[in-house]
Amino acid sequence: MRALRLVERVRLVERSRDLTLALAVALLLSACQDEAPDPEMPSFTQPTDATPSTPTDSPTSREPSPDRSPRVLGTVATDLRVPWGVAFLPDGTALVTERDTRRVFHLDGTGGGDQVGVVEQAAPEGEAGLLGIAVSPDYDSDQQVFLYATTAEDNRVLRAPYEDGRLGEPEPILTGIPKGFIHDGGRLAFGPDGFLYVSTGETGDEGLAQDRESLAGKILRITTDGDPAPGNPFGTPVWSWGHRNVQGLAFDDAGRLWASEFGAQSFDELNLIEPGANYGWPEVEGKGGEPDFVDPLVTWPTSEASPSGLAWTEGHLWLGALMGERLWRVDVAGRRASNPTPFFVGRYGRLRSVVAAPDGTLWVSTSNHDGRGQPAEGDDRILRIQP
Secondary structure: OOOOEOOHHHHHHHHHHHHHHHHHHHHHHHHHHOOOOOOOOOEEOOOOOOOOOOOOOOOOOOOOOOOOOOEEEEEEEEOOOOEEEEEEOOOOOEEEEEOOOOEEEEEOOOOOEEEEEEOOOOOOEOOEOEEEEEEOOOHHHHOEEEEEEEOOOOEEEEEEEEEOOEEOOOEEEEEEEOOOOOOOOOOEEEOOOOOEEEEOEOOOOHHHHHOOOOOOOEEEEEOOOOOEOOOOOOOOOEEEEOOOEEEEEEEOOOOOEEEEEOOOOOEEEEEEEOOOOEOOOOOEOOOOOOOOOOOOOEEEEHHHOOEEEEEEEOOEEEEEEOOOOEEEEEEEEOOEEEEEEEEOOOOOOOEEEEEEOOOOOEEEEEOOOOOOOOOOOOOOOEEEEEO
16 A cells, blocks of 8 residues: 655655745745736637637547547647636637736637736735636626635635626635645636535645635635535535645536645645545545545656646546646546546646636646746647547
8 A cells, every 4th residue: 555644754844845945936036026027918829620619519529548649739829927727608718817917818719819807916926826717607697707816815716707808806705715825726616516616725834734624725615605505514615625735626427526636745646525525634645545534546656747737528537737747637437537648748848727628629728937847939828639
C-alpha cells in the first residue's frame, strides 16, 4: 500500500518549501510590477478545421478509445495572460477570465472575441486573483454569471449580469473564504441539482482543511444567492473537507462529482466526492487506507501532474497538468477510475483549464505566464482539442 503518514518534521519541511517559493515569487513580482506594461489585447483566431461550438444533438466527437489519441484542431485565442476560468454560454460561445489582469473576455470560438469587463475588486497576488467562472443554469432567463475572486480581504463568490456583451457590476454572494498567496482553490461548477459547487484551498495554513468551521480547504455547495444549499451535511456551505487545493471539478453523466487536487511533495489526487466526507489533508497525502478518510482513486507523482482543470466527456475524465505539462485522460467505469494516459507531454507547457465545449471538443488553456512557466511566443493560449 502506497501511503504517506505525514509526521511533523515533514510538514515543516513542506511548509517551509511552500513559503520560500511564495516569498521568492512575491519578490520577483514586486520587482517587476513597476516595469510591467499594460497587458496587450489577445488575438482571437479561427482554429483549423473549426466549426462553431454551437450545441448540437450530434456532437462532433466520438467516444475516445485506447487506440485513439486526442488531436489539436487549432488555437482559439493567443496572447492571453494566465487564462484561469472558461465557461460556455447557451449559444456555445465562452467567457474566459484572466487571473492577474482581472479581465473577462467573450470568445466565439471561430475567430471573434472581445473584452467584456474587468473585475476591479479582485486583488491578484501569487496564485490568487480572478479565478473561476460559471454560467447560471437558468441563464436564458436570468443572464447571470458567477465568479471566484480574491479581494483585499478574502476569497469570495461574486454574481454579475452578463447582457448585451457586457459584464455588469459583480456583487458578492459568499464572502469570508480565507485567502492566501498560495492554495486559493477557485473552481466553480454548477451541478445537475442546480446548485453551485465551489473549490477552496487551505491557503498554506494546512490546519484549516481539518477545521470544519472554516471555508478553506473545502468543496462548498451553495445556492445562487450564496446560502448553504438544502441537504448539505453540516447545515453550512461545506460539502466535503480535508482538501489541500482543489482546482478541478467535473460531473459525470450519472451526476457524480469528481475533483482534482494538488498534493504536497509526493502525490496529486483524483477524488470521487461524497457529501460530508473527509479527504484527509494534512493527515494523509495519497492513499492512506485509514477509515476516517476517503482515499483518492488515482494518484500521480507531483512532477507528472500538479492538476488544475478537470472535464468530463464521453466516458472519460480529462485533467490538465501544470508542473507535469500534459493532458491526462482517465478511464471511468461507474465509481472506478483507472488507466491514466498522458498526451502532449511538454508540447504546450503548463495546462490550466480543461472544459468540455457543447460540440464535444475540449478547450484547454495554457498557464505559462503564471510565474512558474516559460512563455513561448503567443502564450498564453486556448487550444481546441478533439478528444
